[in-house]
Amino acid sequence: MSVGFIGAGQLAFALARGFTAAGILAAHKITASSPDTDLPTVSGLRKIGVNFTVSNKDTVKNSDVLFLAVKPPIIPFILEEVGPDIEARHIVVSCAAGVTISSIEKKLSTFCPTPKVIRCMTNTPVIVREGATVYATGTHADVEDGKLLEQLMASVGFCTEVEEDLIDAVTGLSGSGPAYAFTALDALADGGVKMGLPRRLAVRLGAQALLGAAKMLLESEQHPGQLKDNVCSPGGATIHALHFLESGGFRSLLINAVEASCIRTRELQHLADQEEISPAAIKKTLLDKVKLESPSLSVASVNKVSLFTNKSKKN
Amino acid sequence: GVALGAWPHVAMEASELWVGFVGAGRMAGGLVRGLLQAGKVPASNILASAPSDKNLDAWRELGCRTTHCNLEVVHRSTLVFLATKPHILPGVLEEIRPAVGSHHIVVSLVAGVTIQTLQRLLPPWTKVLRIMPNLPCVVQAGAMVFSRGSNAGDEEATLLKSLLSSCGLCEEVPESYIDIHTGLSGSGVAYVYLFAEALAEGAVKMGMPGALASRIAAQTLLGAAKMLLETGEHPAKLRGDVCTPGGTTIYALHQLEKGALRATVMDAVEAATNRACDMAKD
Numbered sequence: 001m002s003v004g005f006i007g008a009g010q011l012a013f014a015l016a017r018g019f020t021a022a023g024i025l026a027a028h029k030i031t032a033s034s035p036d037t038d039l040p041t042v043s044g045l046r047k048i049g050v051n052f053t054v055s056n057k058d059t060v061k062n063s064d065v066l067f068l069a070v071k072p073p074i075i076p077f078i079l080e081e082v083g084p085d086i087e088a089r090h091i092v093v094s095c096a097a098g099v100t101i102s103s104i105e106k107k108l109s110t111f112c113p114t115p116k117v118i119r120c121m122t123n124t125p126v127i128v129r130e131g132a133t134v135y136a137t138g139t140h141a142d143v144e145d146g147k148l149l150e151q152l153m154a155s156v157g158f159c160t161e162v163e164e165d166l167i168d169a170v171t172g173l174s175g176s177g178p179a180y181a182f183t184a185l186d187a188l189a190d191g192g193v194k195m196g197l198p199r200r201l202a203v204r205l206g207a208q209a210l211l212g213a214a215k216m217l218l219e220s221e222q223h224p225g226q227l228k229d230n231v232c233s234p235g236g237a238t239i240h241a242l243h244f245l246e247s248g249g250f251r252s253l254l255i256n257a258v259e260a261s262c263i264r265t266r267e268l269q270h271l272a273d274q275e276e277i278s279p280a281a282i283k284k285t286l287l288d289k290v291k292l293e294s295p296s297l298s299v300a301s302v303n304k305v306s307l308f309t310n311k312s313k314k315n
Numbered sequence: 316g317v318a319l320g321a322w323p324h325v326a327m328e329a330s331e332l333w334v335g336f337v338g339a340g341r342m343a344g345g346l347v348r349g350l351l352q353a354g355k356v357p358a359s360n361i362l363a364s365a366p367s368d369k370n371l372d373a374w375r376e377l378g379c380r381t382t383h384c385n386l387e388v389v390h391r392s393t394l395v396f397l398a399t400k401p402h403i404l405p406g407v408l409e410e411i412r413p414a415v416g417s418h419h420i421v422v423s424l425v426a427g428v429t430i431q432t433l434q435r436l437l438p439p440w441t442k443v444l445r446i447m448p449n450l451p452c453v454v455q456a457g458a459m460v461f462s463r464g465s466n467a468g469d470e471e472a473t474l475l476k477s478l479l480s481s482c483g484l485c486e487e488v489p490e491s492y493i494d495i496h497t498g499l500s501g502s503g504v505a506y507v508y509l510f511a512e513a514l515a516e517g518a519v520k521m522g523m524p525g526a527l528a529s530r531i532a533a534q535t536l537l538g539a540a541k542m543l544l545e546t547g548e549h550p551a552k553l554r555g556d557v558c559t560p561g562g563t564t565i566y567a568l569h570q571l572e573k574g575a576l577r578a579t580v581m582d583a584v585e586a587a588t589n590r591a592c593d594m595a596k597d
Contacts, residue, residue: 225551243585246578255569 001029003152004063006056006078007070008034011095013041014127015067016050018156022129025152033059060085065093065152072096072268079104083111091116091145093135097171098269101138101164114140118149121170122157124178131157132174136164168269172262180257181210332356332478335392337385337407339365339374342424343398345452346482351377352455353481364388389414394474397423397433401594404428408436415441420471422446422461426497427595430464430490442467444475447493448482449500457483458500462490494595498588506583511536 003025005012012032019025027049033056034042046052053059060066060082070078075096086092086108092115094104101119108115117138125131133153137146146161153159162170185206192202217224232239245251334356336343343363350356358378364385365371371381382388389395389411399407404425415421417440423433424446433443443464451457459479463472472487479485488496511532518528543550558565 223549223552223555226549229549243578243581246581247575249573249575249578251577252569252572252575255572259569 001025001064001148002062003030003065003067004059005030005032005067005069006034006059006082007068007074008032008036008039008042008045008052009069010041010124011122012067012069013044014124014131015069015122015156016045016048018126018129018131019152020048020050022155024155031059031062056082057085060090064089065091065149068092068094068096070096072099072272075099075104076107076272079107083108086112086115088112088114088116091118091141091149093118093120093149095120095122097121097175098168098265098267099272100269101136103273105138105140116141116145118146119164119167120149120153121167121175122153123174126153126156129156131159132170132177133157133159134162134167134170135159136162136167168262168265169258171265172258172260175265176257176261180254185210332360332394333392334361335388335395336361336363336398337388337395337411338398338400338403338424339363339370339381340398340400341450342448343396344370344373345450345457346396346398346424346448346479347374347377347379349452349455349457349482350478355478355481362388362391385411386414389419393418394420394422394478397421397425399425401425401427405436408433412437417441420444420467420474422475424448426501427591429595430462434464440466442471444471445490445493446475446479447496447501448479450504452479452482455482457485458496459483459485460488460492460496461485462488462493494588494591495584497591498584498586501591502587503584506580507536 003019005016012034016027016030016032019030020027028051031051031053032042032045033053035054036042037054042052051062056078066086068075068078075094092104092108094101094117099119101117104117104119105115108117115138118135118141119138120133120135122131122133126133131153133156135146135149135153137143150159150161185203188206188209189199189202192206193199197205213227216227220227222230228242232242334350336347347361347363350361351358359380361374361379362382363371363374363379364382364387366383368381374381385407397404397407404423415438420442421433421437422444426447428445430443430445433445434441437443441464444461444467445464446459446461448459449457452459459482461472461475461479476485476487511529514532514535515525515528518531519525523531539553542548542553546553554568558568
């Protein structure tokens with residue numbers, strides 16, 4: 001089985017790194033493409049031994065499982081460009097936040113009658129094989145196609161199938177989640193430094209504390225509230241600290257964060273559905289390169305690209 | 316000298332126990348109602364003293380005997396509950412001290428008065444215990460903690476526990492927990508009333524009549540507490556069980572978290588506990 005990545009940024013790199021480290025895929029069976037060769041992740045991919053090309057079409061030709069690992073506003077351009085090369089055998093996996101299966105299927109169906117589409121939401125810790133991934137299968141993706149993707153993603157962390165309407169919530173929670181954790185860890189380290197620890201040690205200990213806590217929770221039958229209680233001896237240090245967290249509305253901040261990320265994801269999807277993708281949303285170099293490689297796209301039409309067919313307006 | 320009661324030798328059997336209350340205020344009233352409800356001690360075996368008849372009328376209605384003489388209570392009882400206001404207690408102890416014997420069991424309900432103080436003001440052989448009840452003892456759903464003094468042994472602790480378990484939860488604790496119990500449960504009852512009022516008010520805002528809202532609020536608290544006590548599950552788990560994804564409950568809980576309810580409640584318990592400690596030092 002060969003895997004391809006359209007896009008050679010953080011996500012492609014993380015997944016390629018994870019897959020190869022897990023031993024589920026050899027590096028030479030992976031192709032990644034991007035018009036922008038200056039990305040730091042490009043050299044990273046090359047170092048792993050991944051085949052890198054500037055041609056998205058080459059990636060499609062050399063892949064069975066094709067990951068769309070570009071930012072959501074770029075998806076329509078990509079689909080327009082590689083659509084003609086998509087065959088019934090391909091499993092197209094979109095990792096783009098807020099981009100619906102139906103929008104991708106609609107776009108591809110002008111080129112291929114029964115495109116296999118799977119929508120997936122993963123997160124960056126796939127790079128260390130501790131990713132959190134969910135996926136939803138499209139109209140023409142079989143159970144085996146889903147299982148194949150699940151096998152791939154399970155090699156780099158936790159993976160489970162969900163209904164598509166939950167994916168935005170997953171984005172808010174585990175998609176963005178690592179960022180919340182990094183923020184917390186930075187602050188925890190600051191706390192350590194304030195109380196006298198050298199920075200490196202503070203970071204190391206903070207990270208280990210969160211890692212250990214997460215591991216305990218995953219391996220325990222107990223509710224996190226109970227695990228918390230187990231740490232809080234009466235009148236001790238921890239309960240004093242927790243009181244501060246509660247006073248600051250720590251819990252509600254986290255709830256707010258997950259909610260905000262989920263809502264924003266839906267907003268972006270809504271914007272995309274309205275077919276109003278501003279060119280400003282797309283890096284200029286990328287736009288130029290896309291124009292270069294896709295002569296079928298006129299300069300005029302590039303300013304307003306729809307996720308649906310070029311011929312007909314959205315129903 | 317030691318004055319022994321003129322009454323027959325008192326057994327430790329609850330039914331033959333002669334119980335006295337020095338002070339007949341709200342807390343004492345709660346305890347005695349609980350005792351009577353449970354049928355552990357006949358009303359005629361209970362004698363209460365108070366300076367005026369204001370409180371004593373209610374006790375007589377219950378079938379208890381009453382007096383204005385604290386000494387009489389001590390003479391006629393084996394188990395003596397001290398239930399005066401804190402600033403009154405030293406004077407009362409001085410008054411009854413001559414009548415206190417080694418057969419007496421003295422249980423103080425007086426807020427903020429430590430066992431050390433009690434033992435200092437009573438004869439050195441006195442069996443002293445200190446208890447902190449809460450108001451729902453009246454309806455046999457109280458929460459009480461008690462500690463024993465130097466001369467109080469297992470027998471006294473067991474007796475007290477068996478008598479008062481009829482009023483609700485009754486646990487022996489180190490004395491240092493008593494102020495915490497005040498903050499948690501003594502005053503805690505008021506926090507619950509506040510919460511119940513607010514719940515009902517929310518419902519009224521949304522269009523429900525007040526009386527109905529209040530009854531439902533109370534029943535909700537009662538039911539939730541009952542589930543907590545009977546399932547033994549962690550409250551966080553029970554909370555999770557009620558929260559269907561994207562449902563009404565999680566939306567509401569988010570509002571509570573935004574208001575930092577947890578921290579506020581912790582602040583309340585801390586404030587009441589600290590105040591209890593401070594008052595004890597006075």
